[in-house]
Amino acid sequence: MYIKWLLILLTAVRLARGQPGRCDQTPPMAAATAASENKDIYHLNIIQNDRPMEGKIHYTPDQTYVLKITTSNLTRPFKWFMMTAEDPDVDDKIYEFGAKTLDVGVLKTLDSSETRYSERCFNSVEAAKSTDKSDIEIHWVSPKQSEVKDHKVRIRVTVAENNEAWYEGENLTLVLYKDNKKSPDSPPYPPRKTCNLCSEARYEVIFNGKWSRVAHPRFYPSKPDENGYSHMIGASHGYDYYLWLQGSSAGMGIKDLAETNNTTLLEDDIIANMKEKSGTRTLIRGKRRHHPHMAKPSHALFRVDRYHHMFSIAVGMRPSPDWFLGTSRFELCTDHGWLLESERPMYPWDAGTMNGVSYESEPTLTKPVDTIERVEIGSFNKDSPFYQMNLNDLKAFAMLTVRRLDVYPLPNSECTVEGEEQQPGEVEEEPVEEGDKEDEEEPEEPVVGESRLNLNDPTSCSLSEWGSWSPCTPVDDVCGDGFRTRARYRGDRTTKHESFDYQVTQQARPLSTNCEGDQDAKLVEYQNCFVDCYKIARLQ
Template identity: 60%
Template sequence: MHNNTRYKSFVVLNTLIILVSVINTATGQLGRCDQTPTQADVTTPSENNGIYRMSISTKGNDTNIYRPDQTYVLKLTSNNPTRPFRWFMITVEDPDVDNSPQFDHKSVDVGSLKTIDTNRQARYSERCYNSVENTDNSDKYKVEIHWVSPKQNDRKQTVRLRAMVAENSEVWYTGENLTIILEKDNRKPLDSPPYSPTDTCNLCSEARYEVIFNGRWSRMTHPRYYPSRPDDNGYSYMVGASHSYDYILWQPGDKASPGLQKLAEEADISVVEREIINAMSLHNGTRTLIRGKRHYHPDMHAPSHAVFRVDRIHHLFSVLVGMKPSPDWFLGASRFELCTDIGWLEYSEIPLYPWDAGTMDGVSYESPTSMTQPVDTVDRVAVGSFNQESPFYQMNLNELKPFAILQVRRLDVYPLNGVECSNDKGWNVI
């Protein structure tokens, strides 16, 4: 009887230990991550004095900002050849975590940390959310981790990257030189039109434009996994429309229409062309069908031209160009606004980078494909991909050379007679 009681007490004690462990693990996913090393005999970090440092690789002078959905390299280093570190932890978090012990990390996109498989020095932490830590106790002088920044959103997102390094169970460091705070770069992506779409255009005129697609895709500009049979390379016909504010030919975040799907997968514009024609209307929808020549290797750098008209209703334009070979990739501009406060836009040019229609799986130009299930939304091709078979492996958008340049040039302005306008901006010429 006495032994049975001791056994029951032992079981209860172990159950409590397990429950406490589960609770601690769960609460580790809420609030600020406690980076104290599990092996530490001392609970207070030592003063760093600049021996250990975390740095982030950013381009140019933009050391305190990040661009959405880009890949960055984080480095933990020892500046003293006699002072390696054994353990480390890196956490990416929203600084608001400091204000709430119940902060839910899953509610905020701070990007994600990626371990680099080649050195096997890091693993994903089970103690803290959005964290990586050491895999062994070996001496380390440098560790590299990749951070993929948050997706594009409307929030003014601040991100904090925080590291801990430990020499041994009695000496470990956090804080200065091991913390990086980054603000989101709110500048438009490189391929954004110069003006945001507006629902009302008060110009008392119409305009005629020329749009020119200039291909730039080549083995010289994009050498990684360039197609093995370049004679099969090509751009589809350029196709698009001048249209109203409410009409959408394509845009990021939407599902691809049947026409876009066929263009992206087969470089066939027949269906999307019919979609544009069917949407023609004096009071909404589309006005002019845009169509330019297709070009194949070796003439892919030859320009493709088209002329179109715009008016107070149809003051935007969108275009698409399929690229082959590819799983379901295309180039284009969406909802390009031509009506401005000072008149019809005179000239603009933007670089073009590949978009993914979200209908076929495939990581490279010539990789085997299969249907995406379920169908995804239109998004930028995975620049910064961690798949080594990708042409964009660990690249940033600002490192990627354009696949084409799109130019739009105003040719003529036609005043409208007998039309009542709220102002006379339509008579202005930029």
């Protein structure tokens, strides 16, 4: 008896919410049991740039599209409609209760007085009242990104002219195909587990901010004098390490950078993971930029090798709930040699730790913590800067350029000799030596700390005395609370075996080695400090 009542209850729920099979869109007021011939009067289109899309239509995952039902004859409006997003193979499928269905995206009603969500079919919207309509708009948010390459969605519409005539079919049905092209901010090459290039390379990475009232006018911060980017923080690293990753939870370093623009924890993590044949190699650190200098470039130098052949960076945005810009696992090792040059636009990412819909939203703690995802583009919240906006329509918040400067052959390495061939679509440039660039701003922060030690030499594993403390670096750049560092080094710096390569302005941050016994010894120490704002004001 209990099972019988349970089945009745489940059946009632299914009937109330609609079944996952093909939706019966027969109008409830229809006197005719079959649809009439449309004769090219009623149409369903996807509108882009105020014009219907034609031909085979491709959609980008997790984007907003405008679906529009129109009549080509204004003397023949329609009184009722129903729109359904569905699996194109639904006609031939038999669904078991509880079976996982295809992600077909979400239909969104725009006018609650004219439209409503259907109670008899899944993923369906219908007319709320029988009034004459010459056109109606419904927004569709496409399916989330997935591994399915041949993902298709069918949008099917029925319209009723009156109780006697209703229409469906070719002009009122669209099949949409997933666009498998990478998003414009994706790195040009996928990460690779191994790199067999017999060389090291030196790169420059440049972050050019583009966030402005002109480019991003909707809900631009009301106090632009408080706008700013954090330091550009990143690392060259191996396949086993990631600074941040879409779909994964943010580490404490990314959380702190995204919420407060503090980079200390992220730098500590990069330094702690410095290893000879895995983890990180170079700490990337570029200048922070505040209004009105946010358009000035922030740049840094770094090195890569066959073990550390990719790089990642992150830049915090202020104000924002927990948004940041960056790139993750950017591969530089290719079949043609080290990548020559690449430029990519940058769009905001959401760290998933704080709730907030706009730049100046009062943030609240996200419970439970979400994963790192792109900031909700195409949001249906009218308080969002990205309200009903596609990624293709959004202007870049920054441009990131990575450029190869030098290549250093390693003839004795156990690897495959690569060909330094010109890559398709790229321009070979003459190697740029330091000092050759006119008016280039010198980095004011530690750029790279790395060592190349002779591990067969016992003196390479010895630790030097601590160096002197660096000047105090205020968190806010000018004065107030800050930190300073001091470092020591592996190896006897007076012996002929020493071959450290540092580019230092304030304090070097050396790369640890795999020396036994003292592998975990600390090479860099931090200390809190304070710069007196009153004294600075008097000096100025």
